[in-house]
Amino acid sequence: MASEPPPSLRTGSWFRSVVFYEIPVRSFFDSNGDGIGDLPGVTAKLDYLGRLGVGAIWLLPFYVSPWRDEGYDISDHYAIHPKLGTVDDFDRLVEEAHRRGIRVLGDYVANHVSTDHPWFQEARRDRSSPYRAWFLWSDTGTEFSRVRVIFRDEETSNWSWDEVAGQYYFHRFFASQADLNYDAPAVRAEMIRYARFWLGRGLDGFRCDAVPYLFKREGTRSQSLPEVHQFFREVRAMMDREFPGTVLVAEANQSVPETIPYFGEGREFQMVMHFPLMPNLFLALGEEDPRRIVHVLRATLPAPGGTSWAYFLRNHDEVTGEHLSEDEREMMLWLYGRDPRAVLNHGLRRRLAPMLDGDDDRVEMMTALLLGLPGAPYLYYGDEIGMGDRLDLPDRDGVRTPMQWSEGPTAGFSTASPDRLVRPIVSDPRFAPSVRSVAGEEGRDGSLLERVRALLSVRNERAETFSSPLYDALELPGSPVFGFVRPGPAEHILCLYNLSRSEVEVQARLPAWSAPHPTELLGHERRLTVTEGALRGRLPPYGFAWVGFPRVPDPPPP
Numbered sequence: 001m002a003s004e005p006p007p008s009l010r011t012g013s014w015f016r017s018v019v020f021y022e023i024p025v026r027s028f029f030d031s032n033g034d035g036i037g038d039l040p041g042v043t044a045k046l047d048y049l050g051r052l053g054v055g056a057i058w059l060l061p062f063y064v065s066p067w068r069d070e071g072y073d074i075s076d077h078y079a080i081h082p083k084l085g086t087v088d089d090f091d092r093l094v095e096e097a098h099r100r101g102i103r104v105l106g107d108y109v110a111n112h113v114s115t116d117h118p119w120f121q122e123a124r125r126d127r128s129s130p131y132r133a134w135f136l137w138s139d140t141g142t143e144f145s146r147v148r149v150i151f152r153d154e155e156t157s158n159w160s161w162d163e164v165a166g167q168y169y170f171h172r173f174f175a176s177q178a179d180l181n182y183d184a185p186a187v188r189a190e191m192i193r194y195a196r197f198w199l200g201r202g203l204d205g206f207r208c209d210a211v212p213y214l215f216k217r218e219g220t221r222s223q224s225l226p227e228v229h230q231f232f233r234e235v236r237a238m239m240d241r242e243f244p245g246t247v248l249v250a251e252a253n254q255s256v257p258e259t260i261p262y263f264g265e266g267r268e269f270q271m272v273m274h275f276p277l278m279p280n281l282f283l284a285l286g287e288e289d290p291r292r293i294v295h296v297l298r299a300t301l302p303a304p305g306g307t308s309w310a311y312f313l314r315n316h317d318e319v320t321g322e323h324l325s326e327d328e329r330e331m332m333l334w335l336y337g338r339d340p341r342a343v344l345n346h347g348l349r350r351r352l353a354p355m356l357d358g359d360d361d362r363v364e365m366m367t368a369l370l371l372g373l374p375g376a377p378y379l380y381y382g383d384e385i386g387m388g389d390r391l392d393l394p395d396r397d398g399v400r401t402p403m404q405w406s407e408g409p410t411a412g413f414s415t416a417s418p419d420r421l422v423r424p425i426v427s428d429p430r431f432a433p434s435v436r437s438v439a440g441e442e443g444r445d446g447s448l449l450e451r452v453r454a455l456l457s458v459r460n461e462r463a464e465t466f467s468s469p470l471y472d473a474l475e476l477p478g479s480p481v482f483g484f485v486r487p488g489p490a491e492h493i494l495c496l497y498n499l500s501r502s503e504v505e506v507q508a509r510l511p512a513w514s515a516p517h518p519t520e521l522l523g524h525e526r527r528l529t530v531t532e533g534a535l536r537g538r539l540p541p542y543g544f545a546w547v548g549f550p551r552v553p554d555p556p557p558p
């Protein structure tokens with residue numbers, strides 16, 4: 001059994017002050033030469049993550065699974081996929097991470113199970129089995145007709161015919177993932193048991209998959225129903241009682257009004273992934289106009305007391321355009337989806353660096369933006385070295401290729417022969433391991449990895465300010481510069497980001513607190529000056545600046 005984390009790892013709002021890092025275990029590092037990344041592989045790379053400044057890792061599903069959807073199709077919730085390691089390997093990873101001050105989140109996949117799961121297998125074979133009630137069946141496949149199909153490039157209906165059962169079964173995602181029936185009390189109890197099991201082995205929390213869809217009600221879109229909120233309040237209450245300091249993170253890819261309630265006034269998720277913001281960050285950059293970022297943040301900040309938004313640029317899925325208007329979606333595809341193979345479902349299956357034309361300045365600036373916002377930043381593995389993607393692979397596999405540790409045919413990911421790897425290595429010469437790898441970038445002045453590390457280092461040093469929910473947008477009318485201030489106890493930090501390809505003059509009136517002696521913390525501009533309550537300077541194309549202003553001491557009492 002994994003040891004208890006040191007108490008300091010789970011105190012206060014730790015989740016607001018650390019940088020998270022997402023890891024698809026199969027693609028990260030192969031420790032035993034079978035071509036597949038594994039849990040000991042992650043353990044082996046903890047020192048790298050520590051050097052990068054990561055404070056928490058999020059592991060994609062590592063459970064037993066036929067792997068038709070990257071492990072999001074679980075066939076045993078209580079065991080580790082044999083290719084990924086053993087329970088001892090899991091315990092060791094958690095223990096070693098904790099020893100380095102790194103927390104570990106797992107992925108909690110509650111909405112569905114693999115159709116290979118013994119629960120579904122028994123349910124389909126035997127109508128009198130108690131498991132029959134764990135799934136949703138139909139003779140016609142016409143119920144819940146208002147529920148949208150999410151993987152619309154692959155599936156045409158949320159119902160699939162099952163020969164064995166002689167009925168249709170419901171699935172929100174792939175047909176290989178049967179939805180559980182949350183109206184069955186045994187399902188709810190089992191899913192709480194599943195959470196308790198892994199928290200008991202030392203996980204510091206969960207990123208919860210596909211949260212809005214658990215309950216279905218005829219005549220509705222069956223999204224974000226009150227019952228969903230109720231269920232997660234129960235999970236959270238169990239965690240607070242039995243595993244204090246652990247966190248729940250919601251993946252709720254919805255509109256702003258539907259996303260905010262997942263904070264549940266502090267009684268549901270401590271963190272909610274900021275899906276409404278993510279595509280808008282890319283649109284704003286492409287349009288060289290920050291206004292849409294300002295608008296989304298105005299509608300969504302601050303996160304309610306004690307909770308936090310979770311920001312991300314890229315993850316293991318596509319850049320979703322589901323909640324954009326038709327015009328906005330077209331704009332996004334025009335800006336970033338010129339290669340038609342990049343378009344998937346409602347979005348784009350691309351990694352960060354290729355979206356930004358392999359331009360390190362833009363990647364650094366967008367990463368600085370992510371790290372500056374009030375909330376927790378989530379990095380996607382490999383984005384710190386500017387890894388590319390493979391549009392020749394199916395579905396979202398192209399953004400899940402092996403981590404590039406060094407040069408060579410397997411990128412230092414594995415000792416297996418290249419044709420035995422879980423996925424082929426990136427071959428685009430702009431992003432291949434010969435030009436993008438940890439070994440090639442670590443310690444090299446000016447490399448993307450070192451630039452990203454410097455960002456994390458400043459953010460970690462000033463965690464007190466960056467983790468505060470305080471944020472004041474700066475008025476910069478007509479400017480392509482996005483700017484805001486993060487007020488802190490000892491220092492206020494001004495963050496400026498030039499979203500345009502041109503050098504720009506910045507002029508901003510500063511709030512009354514501004515001390516006249518700013519310190520440039522990081523960025524591309526060293527000539528910012530403050531006079532008479534205004535800041536002046538120039539930012540290069542896609543440049544950014546983080547500037548610290550010591551707090552002016554309060555005047556002595558009269």
Ligand code: BGC
Nearest residue numbers: 069072173209210251316317
């Ligand atoms: C995960 C996807 C997965 C889907 C179904 C999502 O939201 O992030 O990768 O395919 O849930 O489990």
